[in-house]
Amino acid sequence: MAADAIPQRTRLVPAMARGFIGHCPHCGQGRIFGRFLKVRPDCEVCGLELHHHRADDLPPYAVIFIVGHIVGYLILETENAYEVPLWVEMGVWPVVTLAMALALLQPVKGAVVGLQYALGMQGFATLPGARPVPGPEETRLAGAAAGIGDRDHP
Numbered sequence: 001m002a003a004d005a006i007p008q009r010t011r012l013v014p015a016m017a018r019g020f021i022g023h024c025p026h027c028g029q030g031r032i033f034g035r036f037l038k039v040r041p042d043c044e045v046c047g048l049e050l051h052h053h054r055a056d057d058l059p060p061y062a063v064i065f066i067v068g069h070i071v072g073y074l075i076l077e078t079e080n081a082y083e084v085p086l087w088v089e090m091g092v093w094p095v096v097t098l099a100m101a102l103a104l105l106q107p108v109k110g111a112v113v114g115l116q117y118a119l120g121m122q123g124f125a126t127l128p129g130a131r132p133v134p135g136p137e138e139t140r141l142a143g144a145a146a147g148i149g150d151r152d153h154p
């Protein structure tokens with residue numbers, strides 16, 4: 001299909017959603033993290049170069065903003081509704097805060113990479129390395145033409 005000759009940039013919200021679940025913002029299939037918080041140099045499925053992202057400090061700032069509002073609200077509601085001993089609160093809330101921060105940090109970083117991709121920031125301006133994302137039919141045909149799928153059963 002001629003329209004697929006040029007890689008089409010994914011729109012902002014889907015790109016950020018894909019990044020949030022750890023998938024490549026361009027193709028939605030490859031993984032963007034090699035290990036915890038470590039962005040891969042490129043997508044192994046579509047070839048999009050990811051190494052030039054500049055997420056920097058934005059993910060921690062965003063996580064602090066999100067977790068602070070949630071935990072702050074929960075502390076206020078708990079104080080209003082129950083009489084919890086101070087030592088219990090001193091033990092529970094730091095653990096809840098730390099767990100939420102660690103759980104959100106990588107997804108938020110992925111969303112930030114998706115944001116930079118969708119806005120064409122830094123090295124994402126020209127989609128370096130990215131191949132057009134094929135549809136399901138084209139994937140099957142390309143795989144058949146290349147003999148993919150026959151490798152396991154020669």
Ligand SMILES: [Zn+2]
Binds near residue numbers: 024044
């Ligand atoms: Zn990809």
